[in-house]
Amino acid sequence: MESKFCVLNDPEDLQTLITNTENRLQFERSKTLFEEIRASINNNDEEDRSFWRPVLPWGGVYTIRAGRKAISCTPLYVKIYLKNTCTIDGFLMILYVILRDNQGFPRELGVFLGKQFVEHFLTLMDSCDYTTVKMLWIWYRMSKKQYRSAVCQAALEIDLFGNEHDNFTENLENLMSTMQESLCTSWSCRTRFQELLKRTVIINPPHELPPRDPIQSAVDEFFCPKILLCTELGCDGLREFSHRVFCHGAPPFVILNMQQWKAEELSYVPYHLALSQHRYSLEGATLFNKEEHHYSAAFQIDGYWMHYDGLRSDNLILLHKPPELLLLSSLVYTRASEK
């Protein structure tokens, strides 16, 4: 079967398509998507609180242009249908806003995801080429195990149904990698010294809710040194854990996985967070609707909060107040500039 997918598997073809799109769109647009959204929220009348047209709609159809290679391989399909893309859409939107709103962040992210990838991502989002930007993510960041694909008649269907942390957060390479060392007090412990590496930041609600700011407490718990009973088989020693540190310095943004938290534990979400001796500010959040198994996202530009939901017809709307984070999937914080 694999040989029939040669058109899809050749990164050169996507490269060509992206370049063609870039050339075509550069003549048509004077403002980037980010500039348009920013202008829209700053000039908005009281009555009209929605962005003027859909942004990054759910799903998408990507048409493959038959080229030299396609002819020689006789492709089985000419279109790719994307389904259940909400597991990446909200994060792609937040990522775009973060990168366009913070000079220097694209360069920093490029170290982890590749300079070219970040440049393509921004160009495609700037020019509202929504389906191609999703293809770029699926192709270059996701592994084939992370989605289902099936050929149906002359089309390929890619279904991203699942968890947004698997489909997005896990694919950011070592951006958020942290390391913690530990040493067991028992000399007979089989693995006295251990290094614990984590690539994502999953915080757990405190066992007993602290009087204020449970999220900061949970983040502190994640990074702080601690002493626990050693879990090595047959060892009765105590294991001392060092401070947890970012392996590659404080990242430009951090995604906190909040899936373990219940709504009642989230009555207070802090705007500022101290994270491993750096200051971070709340930039966005992703939200989960359990009944519909559907993700949406909230983010702020110039202090205005917006809610994005790819399935809505008015899919980007301005909120009068920060969103009520009832079904929180993640919180996204950006690093505050050092002053």
Ligand SMILES: [Zn+2]
């Ligand atoms: Zn031990």
